[in-house]
Amino acid sequence: MLTDREHQQIAENWQQVQADVARAAEAAGRSATEITIIGVSKYVDSETTRSLIDAGCHALGESRPQSLVTKAQQLQGCDVQWHLIGTLQRNKSRRVCEVADVIHSIDSLRLLQTVQQHAADLGRQPRLLLEVNISREAAKHGFEPAELLTDWEAVMASGSLPIVGLMGMAGLEATPHEVAMQFESLRSVRDQLQQRYEIQLPELSMGMSGDFEIAIAQGATMVRIGSRLFTGLDTSSH
Numbered sequence: 111m112l113t114d115r116e117h118q119q120i121a122e123n124w125q126q127v128q129a130d131v132a133r134a135a136e137a138a139g140r141s142a143t144e145i146t147i148i149g150v151s152k153y154v155d156s157e158t159t160r161s162l163i164d165a166g167c168h169a170l171g172e173s174r175p176q177s178l179v180t181k182a183q184q185l186q187g188c189d190v191q192w193h194l195i196g197t198l199q200r201n202k203s204r205r206v207c208e209v210a211d212v213i214h215s216i217d218s219l220r221l222l223q224t225v226q227q228h229a230a231d232l233g234r235q236p237r238l239l240l241e242v243n244i245s246r247e248a249a250k251h252g253f254e255p256a257e258l259l260t261d262w263e264a265v266m267a268s269g270s271l272p273i274v275g276l277m278g279m280a281g282l283e284a285t286p287h288e289v290a291m292q293f294e295s296l297r298s299v300r301d302q303l304q305q306r307y308e309i310q311l312p313e314l315s316m317g318m319s320g321d322f323e324i325a326i327a328q329g330a331t332m333v334r335i336g337s338r339l340f341t342g343l344d345t346s347s348h
């Protein structure tokens with residue numbers, strides 16, 4: 111059971127993150143209403159996650175498919191959009207398609223085709239973002255920018271799910287300047303795709319607790335915030 115103080119701490123963190131996002135938007139000459147804060151609940155259990163929902167966060171992200179499925183079940187009936195933000199193996203695709211509203215981590219054509227098939231079988235319509243390898247770190251997943259630009263016809267031919275944008279993660283070792291350049295490169299790939307193929311890719315999912323201000327300055331429409339929402343809690347005990 112969470113204590114009253116813990117519930118209050120989560121509510122305060124949520125207010126603070128909203129205020130910080132609004133300030134970053136204003137500094138970038140943007141409106142905060144253009145930016146969705148995805149509360150990344152991967153560090154905490156369902157009870158703590160529910161407290162975040164009660165505080166007003168209605169978009170939740172999980173990085174592990176199994177955790178997404180479990181939380182979505184345990185929190186059934188809550189007013190939440192479920193986002194998968196971490197690596198998806200094709201053998202987990204069906205389970206994820208059953209519950210996810212948005213999948214940010216489509217990192218290959220094969221995975222895209224599998225998700226299209228499973229979603230069609232289930233009659234589900236998750237919105238998709240394609241993950242782009244913007245940090246160029248070997249360990250990072252995602253399409254190479256050049257690959258995406260040349261293979262877009264195959265992306266379009268993969269099925270009927272709405273592809274709403276791109277997702278990227280900055281390199282762990284990157285300086286703030288490098289982070290800004292990496293996020294800018296994601297926006298640039300998006301802009302080139304829109305122009306070349308006359309499509310709309312409105313969503314840019316980029317920015318986490320440590321770099322969301324930079325991401326918002328570069329055009330992020332979805333920021334994925336985890337640790338900042340749970341500071342002041344002993345998450346290890348949950």
Ligand SMILES: *Cc1c(COP(=O)(O)O)cnc(C)c1O
Pocket residue numbers: 150152173195196279317318319320334335336337338
């Ligand atoms: C964990 C995670 C986040 C949130 O990271 P914080 O630094 O805790 O805000 C965002 N995106 C992805 C893909 C993650 O795995």
